[in-house]
Structure formats: C-alpha cells, structure tokens
Amino acid sequence: MPQQIKTLCWVGNIDGHLRLLDQTQLPVTLAYVDCRTVEDVSEAICSLRVRGAPAIGIAAAYGVCLAIQHAEHNIKLRACEACEYLAASRPTAVNLAWALDRMRYVLQQESVDNNSRELAKRLLGEACAIHQEDRQQCASIGRHGVKLLNSLPQGAGILTHCNTGALATGGDGTALAVIFALADAGAKPHVFVDETRPLLQGARLTAWELKQRGIEATLICDSMAAQVMKEGRVAACITGADRIAANGDTANKIGTYGVATLAQAHGIPFYVAAPTSTFDLTLDSGDLIPIEERGASEITCGFGKVTAPDQIAVYNPAFDVTPKELISAIVTELGVIQPVSTQEIANSVFIPERKVKVL
Amino acid sequence: MPQQIKTLCWVGNIDGHLRLLDQTQLPVTLAYVDCRTVEDVSEAICSLRVRGAPAIGIAAAYGVCLAIQHAEHNIKLRACEACEYLAASRPTAVNLAWALDRMRYVLQQESVDNNSRELAKRLLGEACAIHQEDRQQCASIGRHGVKLLNSLPQGAGILTHCNTGALATGGDGTALAVIFALADAGAKPHVFVDETRPLLQGARLTAWELKQRGIEATLICDSMAAQVMKEGRVAACITGADRIAANGDTANKIGTYGVATLAQAHGIPFYVAAPTSTFDLTLDSGDLIPIEERGASEITCGFGKVTAPDQIAVYNPAFDVTPKELISAIVTELGVIQPVSTQEIANSVFIPERKVKVL
Numbered sequence: 001m002p003q004q005i006k007t008l009c010w011v012g013n014i015d016g017h018l019r020l021l022d023q024t025q026l027p028v029t030l031a032y033v034d035c036r037t038v039e040d041v042s043e044a045i046c047s048l049r050v051r052g053a054p055a056i057g058i059a060a061a062y063g064v065c066l067a068i069q070h071a072e073h074n075i076k077l078r079a080c081e082a083c084e085y086l087a088a089s090r091p092t093a094v095n096l097a098w099a100l101d102r103m104r105y106v107l108q109q110e111s112v113d114n115n116s117r118e119l120a121k122r123l124l125g126e127a128c129a130i131h132q133e134d135r136q137q138c139a140s141i142g143r144h145g146v147k148l149l150n151s152l153p154q155g156a157g158i159l160t161h162c163n164t165g166a167l168a169t170g171g172d173g174t175a176l177a178v179i180f181a182l183a184d185a186g187a188k189p190h191v192f193v194d195e196t197r198p199l200l201q202g203a204r205l206t207a208w209e210l211k212q213r214g215i216e217a218t219l220i221c222d223s224m225a226a227q228v229m230k231e232g233r234v235a236a237c238i239t240g241a242d243r244i245a246a247n248g249d250t251a252n253k254i255g256t257y258g259v260a261t262l263a264q265a266h267g268i269p270f271y272v273a274a275p276t277s278t279f280d281l282t283l284d285s286g287d288l289i290p291i292e293e294r295g296a297s298e299i300t301c302g303f304g305k306v307t308a309p310d311q312i313a314v315y316n317p318a319f320d321v322t323p324k325e326l327i328s329a330i331v332t333e334l335g336v337i338q339p340v341s342t343q344e345i346a347n348s349v350f351i352p353e354r355k356v357k358v359l
Numbered sequence: 360m361p362q363q364i365k366t367l368c369w370v371g372n373i374d375g376h377l378r379l380l381d382q383t384q385l386p387v388t389l390a391y392v393d394c395r396t397v398e399d400v401s402e403a404i405c406s407l408r409v410r411g412a413p414a415i416g417i418a419a420a421y422g423v424c425l426a427i428q429h430a431e432h433n434i435k436l437r438a439c440e441a442c443e444y445l446a447a448s449r450p451t452a453v454n455l456a457w458a459l460d461r462m463r464y465v466l467q468q469e470s471v472d473n474n475s476r477e478l479a480k481r482l483l484g485e486a487c488a489i490h491q492e493d494r495q496q497c498a499s500i501g502r503h504g505v506k507l508l509n510s511l512p513q514g515a516g517i518l519t520h521c522n523t524g525a526l527a528t529g530g531d532g533t534a535l536a537v538i539f540a541l542a543d544a545g546a547k548p549h550v551f552v553d554e555t556r557p558l559l560q561g562a563r564l565t566a567w568e569l570k571q572r573g574i575e576a577t578l579i580c581d582s583m584a585a586q587v588m589k590e591g592r593v594a595a596c597i598t599g600a601d602r603i604a605a606n607g608d609t610a611n612k613i614g615t616y617g618v619a620t621l622a623q624a625h626g627i628p629f630y631v632a633a634p635t636s637t638f639d640l641t642l643d644s645g646d647l648i649p650i651e652e653r654g655a656s657e658i659t660c661g662f663g664k665v666t667a668p669d670q671i672a673v674y675n676p677a678f679d680v681t682p683k684e685l686i687s688a689i690v691t692e693l694g695v696i697q698p699v700s701t702q703e704i705a706n707s708v709f710i711p712e713r714k715v716k717v718l
Contacts, residue, residue: 027668192674195658195667197556197580203658203667211668218672221556221658222582223614227679230616255582257589261624262617299554299580300562303662308554308562309386309570313577315551320586 007167008050008059010128014120015069018062022049023167027208035059038067038082045089045096048199052168053242053278054134057099060086061127064103068120075116076107079123091290092251092319093242094280099130131170137275137333138171145178145273145331146185149236155216156235158182159192159225159263162253163205164240164273174240174273176209178331183215191217192228196253198298198316222255229266237263241274241330248324248340249286250274254317260326269328276332276349284342286321294318366526367409367418369487373479374428377421381408382526386567394418397426397441404448404455407558411527412601412637413493416458419445420486423462427479434475435466438482442466450649451610451678452601453639458489490529496634496692497530504537504632504690505544508595514575515594517541518551518584518622521612522564523599523632533599533632535568537690542574550576551587555612557657557675581614588625596622600633600689607683607699608645609633613676619685628687635691635708643701645680653677 008020011034018035024047025031033049035041041063044050050059067082068075083100090096106126107119149158158179165176172180182189191210196202203219210217220228228234237259243251250256250272263270283289296314301307308314329338330345337348367379370393377394383406384390392408394400400422403409409418426441427434442459449455465485466478508517517538524535531539541548550569555561562578569576579587587593596618602610609615609631622629642648655673660666667673688697689704696707 028665194582195556197554197582200666207671208668211671216672218674219658219667220674221613222580223553223556223617224674224676224679226617226620227613227676228674230679254580254586258582258585258617258621261585262620265620265624299578303664303666305662305664306387307559307662308578309567312566312570313575315577315579315583315587317583317586320583320589 007055008170010062010124014065014117014124018059018066020044020050020059021167023051023205024049026204035063036066038063038085041066042086042089045086051201052163053093053095053240054169054174054275055167056090056093057095057277058127058131058134058170060096061099061103061130064100065120065124065127068116068123072116075119079107079119080104090292092292095277098277102126102130134170134275136171138169138173138177140333141174141273141275141331142172142177142181144335145238145271146181147336148271148329148331149178149182150185150187152187152235155188155190157190157192157228157233159194159228159234159237159259160206161194161202161239161256161259162196163201163209165206165209167205167209168240174275175238176206178238178273179215180213183213189215191215192225192234193217193219194222194225194255194259195219196255197222198302201253225259226262229262229268234268236269236271238271238273241272241278242319243289244272244274244279244330245283245286245289246281246345247285247342248327248330248345250322250327251286251289251291251319252322254320257320257322260322264326270326271329271331272327273331276334276351279345279349279351281349281351286323289321291320292318366414367529369421369483373424373476373483377418377425379403379409379418380526382410382564383408385563394422395425397422397444400425401445401448404445410560411522412452412454412599413528413533413634414526415449415452416454416636417486417490417493417529419455420458420462420489423459424479424483424486427475427482431475434478438466438478439463449651451651454636457636461485461489493529493634495530497528497532497536499692500533500632500634500690501531501536501540503692503694504597504630505540506695507630507688507690508537508541509544509546511546511594514547514549516549516551516587516592518553518587518593518596518618519565520553520561520598520615520618521555522560522568524565524568526564526568527599533634534597535565537597537632538574539572542572548574550574551584551593552576552578553581553584553614553618554578555614556581557661560612584618585621588621588627593627595628595630597630597632600631600637601678602648603631603633603638603689604642604645604648605640605704606644606701607686607689607704609681609686610645610648610650610678611681613679616679616681619681623685629685630688630690631686632690635693635710638704638708638710640708640710645682648680650679651677
C-alpha cells in the first residue's frame with residue numbers, strides 16, 4: 001500500500017481528531033472522513049467505515065480521546081462512559097473491548113490526576129501506543145506466518161476470505177501480512193480472493209490491496225471456493241480472526257467456517273493469523289462467543305438495487321465460529337501455535353492481566 | 360405461482376411469437392419480453408431473461424419455429440441452422456441440445472414435406488409437446504421427490520441453491536416442485552434459500568416464488584449455508600441439475616458442489632431433482648461436462664455498482680460438478696434413483712434414441 005494511504009491516523013495534538021479512510025467507498029472512491037466526536041467514531045465503526053478487529057480497537061481508543069476534549073468536569077467519568085458506549089458498537093471482535101480496557105486502565109491509575117490536559121495526554125499516549133504496537137505486531141505476524149507457507153512451490157495458490165490487510169489493522173495486516181511477507185520473500189503467491197458477501201470486503205478491499213502491492217490475485221464469489229479447491233489450485237487457506245476462545249475455536253467473518261470445512265474436505269491446510277489481543281481466554285470454547293447479526297438490507301439491497309422480494313425473512317450473522325479441529329495453526333505476533341489446543345494456547349499467549357474496575 | 364404469471368408461452372398460431380417473463384428484472388418488475396426472431400430467443404437465453412435447464416430447452420424449441428416464419432425456400436436448412444445457432448447459446452445445460460435434437464428429428468422425417476406451412480405446423484407441434492411434457496414431468500418429479508422428504512418432521516429446514524421452480528421450467532419446477540409438493544402435503548417446510556451469486560437467482564427468483572406460494576423461507580448468502588447447517592437447522596438439501604453424466608456426476612449452478620460437500624460434512628442428505636432429459640448418457644463422468652465461463656462484470660459490477668478494483672482478474676464458472684459420491688439420490692419424473700450409480704441410472708433412465716443426421 002503506497003505510504004500516503006493511511007487507514008486511520010490521529011491528526012494534530014491532543015486537541016486533534018481521528019482521520020479514517022472511508023472503507024465503504026472503496027474501491028471506487030478514496031475518501032477520508034474526520035471524526036471529531038465519540039459519536040462520529042461509533043458511527044464509523046457501526047457502519048463499517050473502519051472495520052477489521054485490530055483497526056476498530058485502535059479507532060475506539062482514539063474515540064475515548066475525543067470524548068474528553070473540551071471537558072472540564074467529571075473527566076474520568078466521561079471517558080469511562082465513552083468506553084462503555086464504544087464497546088457496544090460491535091459485539092464480536094474482542095480487540096475492541098481489549099483496547100478499551102487498556103484505556104480504562106489508564107483512567108484508574110491513581111497517579112493520573114483528574115486534570116483534563118494531563119489525562120488527555122495520557123489517554124492519547126495510550127491510544128498511540130496501541131496503534132504503534134499493532135503496527136509492530138502485524139510485521140511479526142507476517143514474519144512468523146511465512147514459516148508456514150515458505151515450503152509451498154513458487155506461484156502457489158492461497159485462498160483468503162474477507163479483508164485482513166492494512167485496511168483492517170494499524171499496520172500491514174494479519175493474514176494478508178503473511179501473504180505480503182511471502183511475496184516480499186520472492187515466492188510470487190497467487191491469491192484467490194473470496195468476494196465475501198454481504199459487504200464484499202474481499203472484492204472491494206482485499207483485491208484492491210493486492211493490486212496496490214502488485215500481487216497476483218483472482219477474485220471469486222464465495223460459492224466458487226469449493227470449485228477452485230477441487231481444481232487443485234489452492235495450496236493453503238489463511239484468514240484473520242475477530243475472537244479466539246481459549247481452546248482455539250475462532251470467530252471470523254461469516255463464511256470462514258465454510259472455507260475451513262471445504263479446506264479439510266480437500267486436504268488443504270487452513271491457517272488463522274491474529275494478534276494475541278484477539279484471544280479471549282475467559283471463554284472456554286467458541287460456543288460462548290457472541291455473534292453479531294446485522295440488518296437484512298445488507299443482503300436484500302446491498303448493491304444499491306433491490307435484489308430480493310419485499311418482506312422476505314433474512315438471516316445475516318456477521319461472523320461464524322470455526323472449531324479448532326479445522327484449524328491447522330494459528331499465527332500470532334509471538335509465533336506459531338500448532339497444534340491448536342487449549343494447552344498450546346495457554347503456553348503461547350501471554351495477555352497482561354489488567355484488573356479494570358468500573359468507576 | 361398465480362395462474363396469470365407464465366414463465367414462457369407461445370402467443371397465437373404458427374405466425375405467433377414467444378412471450379417470456381423477463382427474469383433479469385425480477386423481483387422488482389414483472390415484465391414480459393416478446394421474441395419474434397430466433398436472434399431474440401438467443402439473446403434472451405444468453406442474457407438469462409429465460410434460464411433454468413428445462414426452460415431454455417423449451418424456449419429454444421420455440422425459437423426454431425420463429426426461424427422459419429416468412430421463409431419460402433430452403434426451410435429445412437434454415438431450421439437446421441437455427442438449431443445449431445441456438446445450441447451454441449449456452450453450453451452446459453444438456454436439455455437445450457436435447458430439445459433441439461427433438462426439433463431436428465422432426466425436420467428429417469421423410470414424411471415432412473419441405474412446405475413451409477406444414478413444416479411450421481409440425482415444428483410448433485413438437486415445441487408445444489416438449490413444453491407440455493415438461494409440465495407433466497415437473498408434477499411427477501414433485502410426486503416422487505416427496506417420498507424422500509416426507510419422513511422429515513413438520514417444519515423441517517430444507518436448503519436449496521439457485522432457482523429450480525416454475526421460473527426454471529415449463530411447469531412447477533424440479534427441486535422446488537418437490538418442496539411445493541411437500542408443502543401441499545401439509546408438511547410446512549422451512550426453506551433456506553442460498554442467494555446464489557453472482558446473479559442471485561436464489562434471492563431474486565426462488566425467494567419470490569416461495570413467497571408467492573406462501574412457503575416459509577429464509578434468505579441467506581451462499582457463505583452462510585455452512586453456518587445454518589452447523590446450527591442444525593437443515594434436514595436436507597435439494598437442487599436441480601443442468602447435466603447429469605452416466606455415472607451420476609451432476610453439473611449444476613456454481614456453488615452446488617460446495618453445498619454438497621458441506622452437507623456431507625454435516626451428515627445431511629443432498630438430493631438432485633431433474634427430468635431425464637438432463638441426463639447425458641454419452642458422458643461417462645462429470646469430468647467431461649463442458650463448463651460455461653461467464654463475464655467478469657457479473658462479479659465486479661453485477662448490480663450496476665462497481666464492487667471490485669479495475670482490471671482485477673476474475674474466475675466466473677457458471678456451473679460446477681458434484682461427484683456422485685456426494686449425492687444421496689436423484690429424483691426424475693420416472694422415480695427415485697438411489698444409490699446413485701452407473702448401473703442404477705442405466706436401469707432407471709430411458710432416453711429414446713433419435714438418430715439425428717446433420718442435414
């Protein structure tokens with residue numbers, strides 16, 4: 001991705017604002033949206049102007065900074081309310097809650113005075129740290145993930161679902177970072193991009209990122225994944241994750257579970273790439289992950305044209321859960337978890353415990 | 360489907376024309392298109408104004424009748440050329456070739472004089488017979504198919520892909536005819552309708568037909584089929600077919616092979632419903648079935664809105680082949696073929712041999 005295109009960035013000092021690349025307009029229009037209030041950030045997250053588990057965590061952290069600008073009283077309370085408000089914007093991706101917990105942790109440090117400038121500085125510092133760490137984690141995920149794929153022949157086909165690149169994170173991505181790293185290593189991968197209905201993040205965003213990077217890509221409808229696997233054109237599948245339970249069950253964009261099931265039926269390895277902030281070790285299994293359901297109109301008139309009869313019932317889960325049995329390995333910024341099991345995850349994933357009080 | 364809505368019909372006498380319900384405009388607009396030349400019919404088939412393997416066979420047969428209107432010389436030759444021209448309009452569905460072979464067979468009967476009125480009458484008679492027989496075959500498919508599903512509990516979930524109803528045939532449909540017959544028997548099925556990218560025949564046509572009939576239906580994206588199966592909401596899958604090889608391998612709308620693979624992974628029976636005219640006993644296996652590839656724009660801007668970056672490579676096979684091992688049974692107008700094997704098919708499918716000479 002050319003340096004000048006930024007998925008999200010903070011503009012200015014503590015009185016500044018959050019600038020987002022409006023992903024709903026891609027790939028046709030490259031437009032930025034400036035968020036100056038916490039409500040702007042919530043709207044951007046809910047309407048998927050910014051999306052991707054790591055990116056919405058970063059955006060939400062910056063949103064807390066916006067919430068206390070111009071406030072002179074009850075600043076900590078106001079920030080806490082913003083955390084609660086933003087946490088409700090999307091339920092499945094745990095990185096959102098994780099980032100907001102980091103902001104809450106700052107708020108409850110006794111050393112932090114309830115003085116607006118000092119607090120605002122500390123909160124913006126934390127949001128920037130989350131952003132900066134994510135950038136580094138993406139690079140590490142890419143580096144570790146390449147180990148899984150570098151035995152594939154030159155030009156090997158890799159299938160991915162949804163968008164997990166620079167547009168989904170603060171850095172180069174998760175699953176796409178692995179593919180970028182593989183390409184950087186000279187392997188010339190050929191990426192099969194599931195279009196990812198209903199919102200077409202694959203067609204609109206992943207295909208666009210791969211073109212920007214000069215990586216060979218073929219766009220397919222989700223219903224064609226089985227066929228390209230059958231044709232022997234897919235050597236591996238790799239996706240991101242929105243929440244990973246303690247046993248390795250992984251929530252990700254709807255359709256991922258189908259891809260993983262098809263991969264197993266064709267003897268193709270299926271990998272997940274995500275930072276450790278995506279793990280929710282409080283949940284024993286994926287059955288406990290809350291799954292967001294979204295509006296019917298995403299399916300019935302998603303292309304700006306009515307494509308289904310009036311009043312038809314619609315089921316539109318935004319995510320599904322892939323059981324650990326279907327996952328060959330999970331790549332994090334710390335390394336490769338393989339086999340995927342509660343024990344291996346407990347051994348590999350270190351998430352600093354931050355006891356967050358409700359103020 | 361209300362009686363007044365006709366998928367296709369011949370209007371008038373031998374000087375009449377073919378009237379088609381323009382399916383590209385459904386479900387928003389109910390518009391008919393009148394085909395007065397063989398070119399009109401070819402355009403309607405190529406652009407999917409009329410689609411569904413049995414329906415395009417019927418439309419093509421009527422198309423031959425249009426080709427010889429107003430002709431006074433070389434009428435047989437002209438009709439033969441029309442057969443060849445129409446046969447090329449779509450390569451996968453064998454019913455098209457089958458119907459045109461029936462028209463060619465009429466042409467080469469020695470008893471038929473090369474007199475335009477007499478020949479036109481005979482050809483229109485044959486086209487009407489193909490249409491009428493298809494109507495009866497749909498009813499028989501429904502009646503036989505119910506035997507496979509009537510042990511399911513009330514309200515059982517049935518998943519289908521693409522459109523296989525009255526809009527796809529001259530009668531009530533193939534796979535949907537089975538569901539209609541099941542509903543008529545009081546079973547209250549709940550149909551999960553795959554939207555069927557890229558052209559959304561499920562969302563636009565199947566959902567519409569089910570609503571017209573008052574059958575409970577839930578529309579899903581193709582990528583959600585695995586999830587509804589995992590949730591235990593699907594008791595059976597049933598689809599149509601565009602060509603069935605001698606061993607039972609079945610070409611059908613792209614995505615069908617994925618559904619069948621997912622059904623097997625979840626222990627759900629997968630059924631195919633089609634008239635015997637869909638069998639191509641000259642092909643030993645599905646590997647030999649020609650698969651139509653369609654234009655990239657169906658995926659990149661299918662609904663009048665650009666949803667992928669410029670110049671992205673696209674793979675758009677219109678069909679895939681489901682191997683017989685994944686098919687629990689095939690329903691035809693003659694009965695149920697189970698297990699699906701070369702032997703059972705040879706015992707069950709009788710296709711009258713019509714040696715067609717090239718004139």
